[in-house]
Amino acid sequence: MGKTEESINLARMDICQFLSQAFLYPEEDLYLSLKEDGFEEELKSCFNSLSSESENAIAERVNSLISSVRNFSLEDMQAKFSRIFGHTVSTECSPYETEYGKAHVFQQSQSLGDIAGFYRAFGLETSDTAKERLDHISMELEFMYFLIFKENYAREHNRGEDGKVCHEAQKKFLKEHLGTWVPLFTRLLSEKAGKGFYKSLALLTGDFLRSEVDFFKIEPEEIKELGSFKEDEEDVCSLCGNGEIEV
Numbered sequence: 001m002g003k004t005e006e007s008i009n010l011a012r013m014d015i016c017q018f019l020s021q022a023f024l025y026p027e028e029d030l031y032l033s034l035k036e037d038g039f040e041e042e043l044k045s046c047f048n049s050l051s052s053e054s055e056n057a058i059a060e061r062v063n064s065l066i067s068s069v070r071n072f073s074l075e076d077m078q079a080k081f082s083r084i085f086g087h088t089v090s091t092e093c094s095p096y097e098t099e100y101g102k103a104h105v106f107q108q109s110q111s112l113g114d115i116a117g118f119y120r121a122f123g124l125e126t127s128d129t130a131k132e133r134l135d136h137i138s139m140e141l142e143f144m145y146f147l148i149f150k151e152n153y154a155r156e157h158n159r160g161e162d163g164k165v166c167h168e169a170q171k172k173f174l175k176e177h178l179g180t181w182v183p184l185f186t187r188l189l190s191e192k193a194g195k196g197f198y199k200s201l202a203l204l205t206g207d208f209l210r211s212e213v214d215f216f217k218i219e220p221e222e223i224k225e226l227g228s229f230k231e232d233e234e235d236v237c238s239l240c241g242n243g244e245i246e247v
Helices: 005-022 028-034 039-048 055-070 074-085 105-121 137-156 162-192 198-214 233-240
Strands: none
Touching: 005 039, 005 162, 005 198, 028 055, 028 074, 039 055, 039 233, 055 198, 074 162, 074 198, 074 233, 105 137, 105 162, 162 198
16 A cells, blocks of 8 residues: 555654654653553654665664663663763754854844744744753754644645645745754764664654655755854944943
8 A cells, every 4th residue: 555645744743753752851751652562663664654764774773772772771861861962052963953054143043033933933932841942953843743733634624725834834944944954963963872772863863854855855955064153242243333232
């Protein structure tokens, strides 16, 4: 039986939801879900339905991801997360979009504003209890999950135009945001992790992003380096003349 648009979207939605959760600091809910019977096969099925990688390659990566959880405690997983990402913004594999590429602090603010604009356009606002800022990979993947969910809902209820809007928003957000920096992020994460859960997570995320780019037939302009953002004296002066604020 051939793959339908509905079945593809369901797989995409499930993967977005899983990856969004997996990139947050690991809590017991995530840890236990990874150890549930049937989870491994379900994850393989989702990736195999989308990725251009061979089934053997996908199976190996999913097996590695799941076995790393089965062989370690939640505390081990949390320690691994902290070692890789640290307690401040990582300078080696940052999970924040606006830490990538060469830009100054004002361009960073513009990029954050653009991301926030996408969220607001679909009625989403970041809550005061949000665990991460809005350019974190978890937040961006959760937004894609939300858009796919809305597209499916619209099509199921014969609201074709609403579904098309959600579909086009996914394509635009992928081209302008996720597709530009996540390929580099996953390569850096893979190198930093070395092996185990986060190595496998990086590889699977890379597989998924490639499948998304193929799905939408787009060519995002990929960022080639992890940058740093500085607010120097010249930047300040360009806004307020002498670098001081009068009150």
